[in-house]
Amino acid sequence: MTAPLRSGDPITVDVALAGRAYDIVIGRGLLSGLGQRVAALRPGARVAIVTDEVVAKQHLPAARESFAHAGIATGLVVVPAGEASKSYPVFERVCEDLIGARIERGDLVVALGGGVIGDLAGFAASAVRRGVDYVQVPTTLLAQVDSSVGGKTGINSRHGKNLVGAFHQPILVVADTALLDTLPPRILRAGYAEVAKYGLIGDSEFFAWLEENCSDIFAGAPAREHAIAVSCRMKAQVVARDERETGDRALLNLGHTFGHALEAAAGFSDRLYHGEAVAIGMVLAFGFSASLGLCTQADAERVAQHLAAAGLPTRIADIQGEPPTADRLLDLIAQDKKVKRGRLTFILARGIGQSFIAPDIDAADVRQFLTGQID
Numbered sequence: 222m223t224a225p226l227r228s229g230d231p232i233t234v235d236v237a238l239a240g241r242a243y244d245i246v247i248g249r250g251l252l253s254g255l256g257q258r259v260a261a262l263r264p265g266a267r268v269a270i271v272t273d274e275v276v277a278k279q280h281l282p283a284a285r286e287s288f289a290h291a292g293i294a295t296g297l298v299v300v301p302a303g304e305a306s307k308s309y310p311v312f313e314r315v316c317e318d319l320i321g322a323r324i325e326r327g328d329l330v331v332a333l334g335g336g337v338i339g340d341l342a343g344f345a346a347s348a349v350r351r352g353v354d355y356v357q358v359p360t361t362l363l364a365q366v367d368s369s370v371g372g373k374t375g376i377n378s379r380h381g382k383n384l385v386g387a388f389h390q391p392i393l394v395v396a397d398t399a400l401l402d403t404l405p406p407r408i409l410r411a412g413y414a415e416v417a418k419y420g421l422i423g424d425s426e427f428f429a430w431l432e433e434n435c436s437d438i439f440a441g442a443p444a445r446e447h448a449i450a451v452s453c454r455m456k457a458q459v460v461a462r463d464e465r466e467t468g469d470r471a472l473l474n475l476g477h478t479f480g481h482a483l484e485a486a487a488g489f490s491d492r493l494y495h496g497e498a499v500a501i502g503m504v505l506a507f508g509f510s511a512s513l514g515l516c517t518q519a520d521a522e523r524v525a526q527h528l529a530a531a532g533l534p535t536r537i538a539d540i541q542g543e544p545p546t547a548d549r550l551l552d553l554i555a556q557d558k559k560v561k562r563g564r565l566t567f568i569l570a571r572g573i574g575q576s577f578i579a580p581d582i583d584a585a586d587v588r589q590f591l592t593g594q595i596d
């Protein structure tokens with residue numbers, strides 16, 4: 222982990238993919254220079270902005286003004302806010318509107334929004350005219366540290382989340398950290414779970430730094446830019462090594478196996494946001510690791526304590542409404558991950574910053590552990 226930079230310096234993180242390398246630029250107030258960055262990268266390209274109704278009210282005028290200032294006229298596609306927009310009908314509409322806006326091969330799609338918009342607009346960009354380039358302008362913490370980086374795009378199927386999509390890398394990510402100032406606190410905290418995840422996966426020093434500085438990240442101090450940059454740097458390194466998740470990109474799924482099952486049990490509703498499910502999932506992954514003798518109970522408790530201090534739910538009992546049974550969660554895990562002869566793949570940990578892929582976990586051990594967490 223490197224020391225925090227001074228306030229005001231934009232930070233650039235390189236995603237070093239051969240032939241498709243791109244920059245993630247992180248800093249306060251970057252939206253006003255977006256048009257100029259895009260004009261420099263792709264002179265003469267047309268631009269269509271894809272956004273949602275909520276983000277459009279808050280940030281679209283500034284984004285359009287920035288493009289106008291750079292002499293770029295913008296087409297616009299606005300979809301309803303929320304996970305329901307990651308659907309076939311909305312995907313069809315976005316594609317048709319992009320074609321209607323005369324977006325050609327050399328033009329650009331700009332995804333202005335959170336994870337839903339990034340995934341939807343990126344997937345539409347991968348498909349329209351067999352692929353046009355796109356720029357991610359993430360407006361949530363979760364999107365700035367996770368979903369806008371790495372090229373996973375897609376929509377949901379009736380069989381599950383993100384089951385229809387494509388790997389399609391953006392050509393630029395512009396993360397304006399000032400946009401997080403207006404996020405509802407619960408959404409900001411949910412995104413923080415993905416920041417803490419990077420410390421838990423592979424950087425114990427960063428996790429210790431987060432324990433000291435997390436309130437500054439929420440307050441918008443330079444700690445925020447630093448935390449986003451460290452997170453993006455780790456994600457960029459993992460993606461450059463394993464773009465298509467044939468190996469250690471799976472580490473980024475720490476907390477997600479339990480988390481996706483909890484989200485599904487809560488009906489993918491605002492009872493439990495994705496980042497909140499990941500927070501509980503990471504606590505469960507460490508608790509499960511401790512129960513298998515892989516890490517200490519003290520490490521598992523430290524994870525839970527920090528996430529709780531950050532205002533995140535950490536126990537299944539923290540989810541509003543009826544808790545799911547262990548059997549129901551195991552069914553959902555099996556659907557998500559596919560059980561092979563009673564064996565499952567999990568991301569577990571030998572300690573803070575020492576996560577690893579455990580490909581041969583006995584479903585019976587998971588059931589027993591979950592039963593102890595619920596009953």
Ligand code: GLY
Nearest residue numbers: 367371373470473
């Ligand atoms: N969010 C996990 C990944 O991008 O691989």
